[in-house]
Every structure is written in C-alpha cells, then in structure tokens.
Amino acid sequence: MSGKKPLILVSNDDGITSRGIRALVETMMELGEVVVVAPNSPQSGMGHAITVGNTLRLDRSTAFEDEGIAAYECSGTPADCVKLAKHHVLKDRRPDLVVSGINHGSNSSVSVLYSGTMSAAIEAALEGLPAIGFSLCDYSSTADFSHTLEYVRAIALQALQYGVPPDVALNVNLPARTEQPIRGVKVCRQAKAKWTEVFDQRKDPYGRSYYWMAGNFVNFDKGEDTDEWALSNNFISIVPCTFDLTAHYALPQLNRWKL
C-alpha cells in the first residue's frame, strides 16, 4: 500500500448513471486511482450472463468527468464489463482491487446466483483479482447509501492491505438506513433460502397473454451464522463466494450409481 496508489476497477449492474456506483466511486477515490467500466443500461438479474454471438460496444463516458475519473460504458453485462476491463481497457495494468455496486437491492442468500453485481466480482475472482460486490438492502433508485460508506471504505481497505482469500469474491450486503445505526460486520455463510415466484397473468391490448414475475423470498435457515441473520439484526454481512460449484459431499453417493 506504500508508494504508488492502488488501481481500483469499479463496475456494477444498475448502470453507470446509478446513484450506487457514484457512492462507490467517490468512496474508492479516497483509497486509490479509480477506473470505471460499467453497463450503459440497467442489468439487474443478469446473473453471470455474457454476450455470446453478438457484438459489444464500449465507449468513453462523461459520467465521472467532474471527478477526473476515466470511465467507460459498455453495452454488455457486468461480466462482459470486467472481461473488457481486464483484457482491453486495462490490458497493460493489473487492478489491485475490483469492486462492484453499490447495488440498489439485496444480493444476500441465493440472490447471489441472479446477481449481476456479484457476477462482476466473481468474474474478477476468476481472473485472480481481489474482488468485492457491495449491495444495499434498499431497492429504491433514490436509496441513501451514506450510513454504509465508512464500512465500504474499511472493507475495501482490508482487502487492499491483506488481500482476499484465493479464488473467492466477497458478497457484502449492507442494511438499509433505519433509525438504528449499523451494529458492525459479520463474516457469514450463505443462508439456505429460495424465491417462490408468483406469475401475474395479464392480457395485452391484442388479447395475448403476458406475465409479470413477482418473487417472495422464503428463508428456511435459522442459523445465526448466515447473511440473512446478520442483515435482519442490522449487521453488515460478508460471505466469501467461490466459483468452484463442486458439491464434494455428493461425490460418494454418485459414485455408487450403476453407470
């Protein structure tokens, strides 16, 4: 951390003009040199999608001109943004840290699977870069991030100083602003939960059916070591996420199959 300022790549999934990425960029400017590569439109729910069989646009953005920050907007997904940043925009420089967010909305528990915010962080982890995704438990486009920024700064600083464990991206979820102050930070495991969908079937003006998907989050997990427990008790949650999906516990059972 001494000498040269660390290079911090910032991306997100709500798009380059969202309030959340602005809060994150301003916080990271206190810690290093910031470069932004982010989607040019909202990409919520994109999971770990990438652009296959189609072209990508990448253009200079004026979104952070006043701050003197180099920024690029991309037509693709959050994972595309990190790939373009690593192999094109920053091909001759290695970021010391990749941060994504701050997402407008929680990415705790199984929501991590659907999260564009976390796909940017996991893509960076695949590249061997220390990576953190930040999400605020408030979906509003006018969400207030101010009560979280000292923690966002502290977590990023620890990652710069000590590194992130290998092959891991951190999934950091931040409680929404309430009258109670945040109680601290908990390192957690991902709660076992699911989304139960309700499909609202409607008719378009031409008489054809269409659907709105609305989800209800159902937490089956009573553990006090989970991200859901931490957030519901006004703690910030940090879950280290791996990209090795192998369920090692399942290997013996499958080896008994007759194949």
Next chain:
Amino acid sequence: MSGKKPLILVSNDDGITSRGIRALVETMMELGEVVVVAPNSPQSGMGHAITVGNTLRLDRSTAFEDEGIAAYECSGTPADCVKLAKHHVLKDRRPDLVVSGINHGSNSSVSVLYSGTMSAAIEAALEGLPAIGFSLCDYSSTADFSHTLEYVRAIALQALQYGVPPDVALNVNLPARTEQPIRGVKVCRQAKAKWTEVFDQRKDPYGRSYYWMAGNFVNFDKGEDTDEWALSNNFISIVPCTFDLTAHYALPQLNRWKL
C-alpha cells in the same frame, strides 16, 4: 418408479427448435411423461439470468406436436422457463426430474458459471427437484448426439431411481463423436480453469468501434479427478453442482480482518 409414469420437465438454452432438445425429449419419452418449457430463441451464455423489470411471454408450442408432447415456448431465460414451469405450467404437479439440454457445446469446468443449460438445472435444484444439465462438447448446430443417448438415458434413470443428492444439480458433459467409442462415466470435480478473452475491435459502417469477444479456455488443473481430464480421455463427466457459493475455507482468514 412402479405404477404411474414419472413426470419429466425438459428445458434448455439453445431454444425449443434446437436439435439437442429434440434428442433429449426423445430419450426422456422412454422414461416417463415429458413436458417441455424452453426458450423461444437461443439463450447461450445467459448464466443464471432472470427477467426482472420486464414481462414474459409463454405460449403453447407445436415443436413436439407429432410426439404428443405438451410444449411451451418462453421469451425469457432458461431460469425463467423453470420458474414458469414450476409455479405456473406445472403448479399442481411436481416433476420427478428436470433435465436441461442437450446443449450444443461444452459446459465443463468454469463454463458452468456462464451456462444457461446449467442455470435451468440449478434453478430446479433450488426448488428441491432432482435436476441434470446435459451438454455435448460440440458447438455445431448439426452436432451428432446419437452416441451419447444410451448414457443420457442411463444417468436420468439412476436419478429417477435413487434421486440426486440434496441441493445439487448434476453437470453432465458428453464427449463429441469421434472414431473412438465413449469409455464410460466419471464422477468428477470442476477443473480449475479460466477463459482468457481476446477482443477483436472493428469499425461499423458509421466509423464507430465495436467488439467481438473471443475466448480461449486455459486449464490450470492437472488433476485426474476433474471433468476436463475425463472429457479429454473420452469419458462422460458428471460434476455435482451446489448453489451454496460459500467458500467455507475462507471464513477464518476473513474473521481476522479488523472491521
């Protein structure tokens, strides 16, 4: 397995008209009653994307009319298809098995993260349903699946008879047809590897830049217990994939952070 025929839900990411889903449907018809809910257009590389903030279409499809199979085509992603199947099309029936594919192209190693095929299977696992994604290591739209179908049938039959380990979706990759017969089936872990991207920058007719992303797969993993080893030795690979991304080994290191 005795008595009533099992109900098998089939989805994919290449779209309902692809050859791969047809091969899978025909194979599953030997094992049970088949219902198809699949995308109405190719969804490769969609990862675990879902449709958020937009509407979905779901229409009856004639794709498997000759076989007497109920089929639905959906405007959304593979994960959307499984959600619509579980909570709308089959809301009063519980599938005994969910299969996805057969994908035109490998989804081994880290490609599982980008895979729409596997997102359908993982979405089903989140719903507590036994689920398998099948992928052929041949990207061609005219790929030959015939040499794999006895194995696809056998694997699905084992899943129907013994169930799939809890909270797991199976990622099954099938060697492309060569002159050598398939040597058998290996239960594997996900190989440690990455895609290194090359961005081919071009100019459109208006003089503006655009990019094609082209990836090179780099396998760092010399283990003989990996999916990559199995496939390169002409075995079928089965990796049990979890949706709990928690990297438990990383928790102690993070608990030493000063936060």
